[in-house]
Amino acid sequence: MAAEQGIDPIHQFRIEPIIPIHIGGLDLSFTNSSLFMVIVLGLACALMILGTSGNALVPGKIQSAAEMSYEFVGNMIKQTAGTEGMRFFPFVFALFMFVIFSNIVGLVPYSFAVTSQIVVTFALAILVIAVVIIYGVMRHGTHFLKLFVPSGVSPLLLPFIVLIEVISFVARPISLSVRLFANMLAGHITLKVFGAFVASLLGAGAFAVIAPLPLAMTVILTGFELLVAVLQAYVFAILTCVYLNDAIHPGH
Numbered sequence: 001m002a003a004e005q006g007i008d009p010i011h012q013f014r015i016e017p018i019i020p021i022h023i024g025g026l027d028l029s030f031t032n033s034s035l036f037m038v039i040v041l042g043l044a045c046a047l048m049i050l051g052t053s054g055n056a057l058v059p060g061k062i063q064s065a066a067e068m069s070y071e072f073v074g075n076m077i078k079q080t081a082g083t084e085g086m087r088f089f090p091f092v093f094a095l096f097m098f099v100i101f102s103n104i105v106g107l108v109p110y111s112f113a114v115t116s117q118i119v120v121t122f123a124l125a126i127l128v129i130a131v132v133i134i135y136g137v138m139r140h141g142t143h144f145l146k147l148f149v150p151s152g153v154s155p156l157l158l159p160f161i162v163l164i165e166v167i168s169f170v171a172r173p174i175s176l177s178v179r180l181f182a183n184m185l186a187g188h189i190t191l192k193v194f195g196a197f198v199a200s201l202l203g204a205g206a207f208a209v210i211a212p213l214p215l216a217m218t219v220i221l222t223g224f225e226l227l228v229a230v231l232q233a234y235v236f237a238i239l240t241c242v243y244l245n246d247a248i249h250p251g252h
Contacts, residue, residue, distance in 0.1 A: 132247040
């Protein structure tokens with residue numbers, strides 16, 4: 001079984017219970033996924049608490065990272081949703097920090113990639129769309145429906161355009177969640193395959209001399225996956241800002 005787990009690229013995504021909890025027929029067990037969510041939350045909180053506690057005139061590494069994260073998300077919101085969008089700063093910042101830390105922690109050997117689970121990314125996407133709909137309806141009422149009615153469209157084409165806009169809006173949580181999930185899943189599977197290939201060559205006698213080639217590729221892919229991890233967090237956050245802008249300025 002251990003040997004199969006070593007070469008099985010899918011085994012790393014299996015959710016396994018750590019503390020079994022069953023209440024009324026519901027499985028509420030504390031799993032490896034739950035554990036790493038707690039770890040991600042702890043790391044994000046530690047960064048912000050340690051980064052803002054000192055408030056030094058010449059910031060250190062942790063303070064610089066905290067300040068850069070704050071300014072990066074703030075500028076992103078202002079550029080996509082305007083100054084009104086800053087009311088959503090805590091929401092967008094929390095999403096960005098959770099996704100980026102989940103992506104990076106998932107690259108650590110023997111860890112668990114939380115964002116490689118479609119149920120997690122879909123839950124985040126549904127949360128974003130729910131905030132957009134609730135805020136848009138509360139602030140604009142029925143005027144929020146202008147989001148589906150672009151201005152300047154011919155009356156003959158309007159029904160088709162409205163249908164396309166509705167389908168596009170409904171597809172948002174799917175595309176938002178699948179984009180993040182698929183990138184993390186594919187990247188981790190690729191790293192696992194190359195890592196297993198290196199291990200196989202090292203134990204294959206004469207073929208061990210070519211093991212450095214896939215090993216070098218694994219190192220390169222790890223660096224590439226780190227870039228993808230940061231980029232996907234940015235994409236998730238920027239699309240969240242775009243969708244929130246629709247709630248703030250429907251029909252624009």
